[in-house]
Amino acid sequence: MEISVSRKSHFNAAHRLNVAHWSPEKNKEVFGTCNNANYHGHNYDLIVTVTGEIDEETGYLIDTKILKDVIKEEIEDRFDHRNLNLDTEEFRTLNPTAENIAVVIWNLIRKRLNNHLKLNIKLYETERNFVEYSGN
Amino acid sequence: MEISVSRKSHFNAAHRLNVAHWSPEKNKEVFGTCNNANYHGHNYDLIVTVTGEIDEETGYLIDTKILKDVIKEEIEDRFDHRNLNLDTEEFRTLNPTAENIAVVIWNLIRKRLNNHLKLNIKLYETERNFVEYSGN
Amino acid sequence: MEISVSRKSHFNAAHRLNVAHWSPEKNKEVFGTCNNANYHGHNYDLIVTVTGEIDEETGYLIDTKILKDVIKEEIEDRFDHRNLNLDTEEFRTLNPTAENIAVVIWNLIRKRLNNHLKLNIKLYETERNFVEYSGN
Amino acid sequence: MEISVSRKSHFNAAHRLNVAHWSPEKNKEVFGTCNNANYHGHNYDLIVTVTGEIDEETGYLIDTKILKDVIKEEIEDRFDHRNLNLDTEEFRTLNPTAENIAVVIWNLIRKRLNNHLKLNIKLYETERNFVEYSGN
Amino acid sequence: MEISVSRKSHFNAAHRLNVAHWSPEKNKEVFGTCNNANYHGHNYDLIVTVTGEIDEETGYLIDTKILKDVIKEEIEDRFDHRNLNLDTEEFRTLNPTAENIAVVIWNLIRKRLNNHLKLNIKLYETERNFVEYSGN
C-alpha cells in the first residue's frame, strides 16, 4: 500500500518569457507583459511529493529532513534570488514558463531519489496560477 | 508526458438546497439550514485544471490568460453576484449542491476547450467543504 | 500591561445592498451587481478581538471557549445560513454593507463583555474586502 | 461518473517519534528533535475525501454533515488534545509518524463508510509537511 | 465613530537592493543575495486600508470598487510585471526595499483620497516578510 509524503518550499526569482527565434512583436503578442525586457519576478511556492511504501520499522516513507535538504541543494541554492534567464544554466535557452520550470525541477529531484519512489512536482507561480508534473 | 495547469477564480452567489417534489418537512430534514426559504450564500472558490502536453515552442500547455477569460465568460459572468436558484437557467430545476455546481461548471468549460485537453474542476463552497469532478 | 485575544469564526449569508428610498436606477448605479434583486451571498470570516489585562492566576485574558460561545449565540445563531435583508431584525431597514454588519456585530458582542474589556471586530466579506471597527 | 467530496477538520495533539526496541542513541540519530523525551506537538489539519456517484435526487454524494460527525466521533474525540503515544490505544506501540497517523485515520473512517465509497486521507503535520493515503 | 475598509491587491515585479554610491563589496555584504546583479523577484501582496466615518445613507465608508480602481491605476499599472529598478521612475535612485516601496505606494494613493480619510499600507514581500506604513 502506497503513501505520499509532501514537503513545501519556496524560492524568489526574476524571469521573462521569450522565444529567442521569434520577433519582438510576436513575443510581445504571445507573452504580453510577461515578455517585459527587464524581467519581472515571483515568489514561487514548490510542493515536492514522493510516493512509495512505508518502512515498517521507522514508520517513515522518507524523512522530510532529507527531502528538505534535497530541495535546498537542488532547487533553492540554484534558483533562489536569481534571474532564471540570465543566472541559470537550465533556462539559458529554455523558456522559463511555469510548465518548463516544473519539468526542470522534476528532473533535478528525480536523480536524487531512489528508483522505487514516484515523484510529483506542484509549482505555484502565483496563488492563482500553478502547474503539476509527474513525469508520466 | 503530461502536465497540468490550474487557474484559481471565485464567485459570490446566493442559493438554497431544495428538491421541488419533496414536502417542506422532508426538505428541512434532509438539507437543514441549507434549505432556508430566503436563501443563504457563499464565496465559491474555483480551481480549473487542464491537462495535456507542453507546446515545445512556447513552453505553455495553455496560456493562463485564455483560461482566465474562459472562466470569466462561462462562470463568473453567469454566476457571480447571482441567486443560483432564481437567476440562472442551470439551476432552475437542478438542486445547486456543490456537487451539481461542479458538474455544471465542468460541462460549461469542457465545450470551450480543445478535445485533447483533460479537465478537472475543484470547487470550494467553504474553506472546509469542497468537491472535485473530472468527468470520468 | 494590555494583551489582546482574538477568536476567528465565520457565517454564510445572503444579502443585497439597497437603499429603500432610492429609485431602482440609483441603487443599481451606486451598488452595481451588489444590488441584484434576488440577492447574492458570502462566506463571512469574523475575527473578534478583546483587549485587557491578563489574570495573574489563570494566565488568561479571557477563555477563548467563552468567546467562542458568545460568538455562536450572538452572531452565528442569528446570521448563519440566513438572508440578512429578509431573515434578521438588524438589517430590515439598515443596508447590510460590510461596514454596517461590523458595527451591528460590535454592538451585539459589546453588551456581552465586561466593561473593562475593549472590543475590536474584523469582518472579511471576501478574502480581498474587509472592514474593522473598534467603537471609537 | 464519479465526484469527490472533501471535509477539512483539525486536532491538536502531542507526540514523539520513537522505536521502542532501538537504543536512545539510534532514536536520537534517526528522529532528531522529534524524539524529544517529553514530547512536542502539532495542530494537525485533516482532509477526508470520499469518492462515488452523485445521488440524482438529492444532488449529494454524501451530506458533509454526516462526514463532519464521523470525523468528530472517530478522530477528534479520540485524538484531539491528547498525547498520541500515551493517551491512545492506536499509538501505544505504533510510531506516530504522519504516515502512520494517516493510515490509522483511514482505517477508522473506512469502517464507517458504505463500501461503494472510496476514501482518501490528507494529513498536514505542519503547513510544510503533509501526507496522503488512499488504501491502495 | 471610525471604521476601516481594506482592499487586497497584488503585483509581480523584479528588483535588486543596491546603494549606488557604495562599493559592490559593501552592497553584497549588506544586502546579500538581494543584491544579485541580474535581479530577483516577488509576488507583492498589498493591503490598502482607509479609515473614516460611515456615510449614513449608503452604509459605505468607501466603495471598494473605487479603491480597487485607484490601486489599479496608481500601483498595478505602474509596478506589475516591471523591474522596479529599471522600469519605474520611483526607484531609479531610491533603493526598492519593502519599506521604501510601502512609502512610495502610500504617497501615490494618498493624493487620490479625500483629506478626511486616513491611509494605511501593508505590503507583503513574501508570506514571511512584510511592512506597514501609515504616514505618521
Add this chain to the structure above:
Amino acid sequence: MEISVSRKSHFNAAHRLNVAHWSPEKNKEVFGTCNNANYHGHNYDLIVTVTGEIDEETGYLIDTKILKDVIKEEIEDRFDHRNLNLDTEEFRTLNPTAENIAVVIWNLIRKRLNNHLKLNIKLYETERNFVEYSGN
C-alpha cells in the same frame, strides 16, 4: 515617520494548562481538555513586528535577516520541539497560556533590540485563536 517590519516564524511544542496550587478538579473545570495530564500540542505561528524610522541610506528599518536570527536564537532554539512545561525554564511555574507565551517571547526579543525600536508580538496557537502583545 515610522514604519513597521514584520517577520513570521513558527515552532511546534507540547504544553498543558495547569495551576499548581489548584486541585485537579478545579484545573479540569477551568482549563478543560487543555489540562490533559499527558499534554497536547500546537504549531505556534509567531509574527514579530518592530517599529521605528527607516535608515535613509539603506532603506531598511531592520534587516529581516537579523530579525530572523534573533527569533531563531531566542525563540525557536528554546521552544521548538519542546514540552513547554517540562523542558523550558520560562514555564516551569508560569502557566503556558497563549497570553503568557506571548509576554515571555516579547521579553526575550525586547532585550535583543535597540531601545529606539518598538516591539509587537502576535502569536497564533491555532488558526482560530491568537493573541497580541506590545508591552504597553
